[in-house]
Amino acid sequence: MIIEDIKKSALSIDGEIFFDQSLKNLNWFNIGGKTKIFFKPNSLKALISYLKLYASRGKIFILGNGSNVLFDDNTYQGTVVKLGKSFSNITLLDKEIVVAGTAASQKKVSEFAKDNNISGLEFMSCIPGSIGGGIRMNSGCFKKEFKDILISIQLVDFKGVVRSIPANKINFNYRSIVLPKDLIFLSATFKGTEKKSMEINTYMHELNKKKKLSQPTKIKTGGSTFKNPINQTEKKVWELIKSSIPEDISFGDASISKKHANFFVNKKNAKSKDMKSLIRFVKKKVEEKTGIKLELEIVVVE
Ligand SMILES: Cc1cc2nc3c(=O)[nH]c(=O)nc-3n(C[C@H](O)[C@H](O)[C@H](O)COP(=O)(O)OP(=O)(O)OC[C@H]3O[C@@H](n4cnc5c(N)ncnc54)[C@H](O)[C@@H]3O)c2cc1C
Numbered sequence: 001m002i003i004e005d006i007k008k009s010a011l012s013i014d015g016e017i018f019f020d021q022s023l024k025n026l027n028w029f030n031i032g033g034k035t036k037i038f039f040k041p042n043s044l045k046a047l048i049s050y051l052k053l054y055a056s057r058g059k060i061f062i063l064g065n066g067s068n069v070l071f072d073d074n075t076y077q078g079t080v081v082k083l084g085k086s087f088s089n090i091t092l093l094d095k096e097i098v099v100a101g102t103a104a105s106q107k108k109v110s111e112f113a114k115d116n117n118i119s120g121l122e123f124m125s126c127i128p129g130s131i132g133g134g135i136r137m138n139s140g141c142f143k144k145e146f147k148d149i150l151i152s153i154q155l156v157d158f159k160g161v162v163r164s165i166p167a168n169k170i171n172f173n174y175r176s177i178v179l180p181k182d183l184i185f186l187s188a189t190f191k192g193t194e195k196k197s198m199e200i201n202t203y204m205h206e207l208n209k210k211k212k213l214s215q216p217t218k219i220k221t222g223g224s225t226f227k228n229p230i231n232q233t234e235k236k237v238w239e240l241i242k243s244s245i246p247e248d249i250s251f252g253d254a255s256i257s258k259k260h261a262n263f264f265v266n267k268k269n270a271k272s273k274d275m276k277s278l279i280r281f282v283k284k285k286v287e288e289k290t291g292i293k294l295e296l297e298i299v300v301v302e
Contacts, residue, residue: 002057006037013050015041015084023071023080026063028128029266030220031275032071032301035061037079042086044186048160054079055158055182061301062184064133065105068222069299073272076301083132087186092116096192097151102132102185106139113192114200120149120192122204126211128223132185137297138172142207147172151189158182175227175297216259220266225279226294233292238262241282244289251277276300 003019010017021038024030037058041047051060059078063069087103090112098118100109106124109131113121123144127134135153138146150167157163157180171178228237241261249256250267252274257263264278283294 002054003037006054009053013041014043014046015039015050020075021080023076026080026082027066027069027071027222028220029066029070029222029270029275031073031266031270031272033073033075033272035076035078035080038082039079040082040084042084044087044156044162047081047083047184048156048162050079050081051156051158051184052160055160060158060182062132064102064130064136065128067128068133068137068297069301070222070272070275072300072302081184083184083186089187093189096194098190098192099187100131100190101187102130102135104131105129106131106134109190110204113190114197114204117194117197117200118192119195119200119203120144121190122200122207125204126207131188135185135188136177137175138177139175141211145172147177149190149192151191153185153189154187155183155185157184162186174230214260216257216263216265219257219263220270221257221263222298224262224297225264226262226283227297229292229294233290236262237294240286240290240292240294244285245282249278249281251275251281254278256282 006017018038020034022034023032039050041050061078061080063080063082083103087101090098090100090104090109093099096118098109098113106127106129110121110124123141126141127139129139134146140146152164152166154164226237238261253267253270254274255265255267257265264275286292286294
C-alpha cells in the first residue's frame, strides 16, 4: 500500500527512489540484503515532504557512509534514507567555525578545516564516515571525539520539523549520543582553534600513520565491533578478545583481523548471519573468560 502510494508520488519528489534496492554495496562490510524502499533526497524540502507523507507509515533507517553498520540478510521492511549531495556543503562561518552538511565525509571536513588554518578536527581525517554518522556515534580517535568540537546540530525529526540543538544541551557518551532515534541530522557547526595549515598537515599525517600501523586497511569491515569497556577494565577490547578466543576463528566468511582483534572482516561473501554468529561467539567467550559483557559499537539494522 505505502509502496503503491510512493510509486504514484515518486515523480513529484525531488530525489531518487528505488524499490528492492540492494544494500550490499552501500556499507563497508559489503554485507546485507535489500531494502524495500531506498530514498535519496536532493533537497531538504524533498526530505520533509517524504517524512510528512510516509514516516508514520513505516520504519526509517538513516544511512551515512555505512562504515559502522551491519545490515540483515533479509529485506529491510522500511525506507533507508541516504542524504544526497546537496547535504554535503562545507562553509567557513567565522575564523574558527566550520559548518558542514552531514553527508560530507569527515575526511573532507578535516581537510577543509586544515585549509582554513583551523585545528581540532584532525582526528576526523582517520575516520571513514560521514558527519551524520560521526555525530550519532560520537566518533573519535587519538583522544578527541565529536563532542569536543561540536557547537550545534541542525536536524529534522520524522514529523518533518526542523530545529537546531546546541551541543551543550546534549549528553554524549563514549561512542554514542543521547538523542532520540527519530532524528535526521542535517548539518553541524564545529569550533576549532587557529593554527598554521602546515602544522595541521604534519599532525594529520602523523595520526594517519599511527592509525595505519595499528589498524587494518583495505578490508571489508565495520571498524571496531565492540566498544572498549572503559569503566570495567584498563584493557582494550582487542586485548580481551585476543586472550579469549582461538586464533583463526571464522563463521563462513566472517572472521577476525589478525592486525586488530576488534575489527571483524568479511573475507569474501560473508552473510549477515555469519557475522552475527561470530559476534555472539566472541561476546560469550569474552564474558566466560573475563566476566565482562561487551557492548556492540557497530549498529545492527534489522
Ligand atoms: C576502517 C574503519 C575505521 C574506523 N575507525 C574509526 C575510528 O577511529 N573512530 C571511530 O569512532 N569510528 C571508527 N570507525 C567507525 C565509523 O567509521 C564511524 O562510526 C563513523 O563516524 C560512522 O559514520 P557513517 O557515516 O559511516 O555512519 P553509518 O555507518 O552509515 O551509520 C552509523 C549510525 O549513524 C546514523 N546516522 C548516519 N548519518 C546520520 C544522519 N545524517 N542523521 C542521523 N543519524 C545518522 C545511522 O543511522 C547509524 O545509526 C571506523 C570504521 C571503519 C570501517
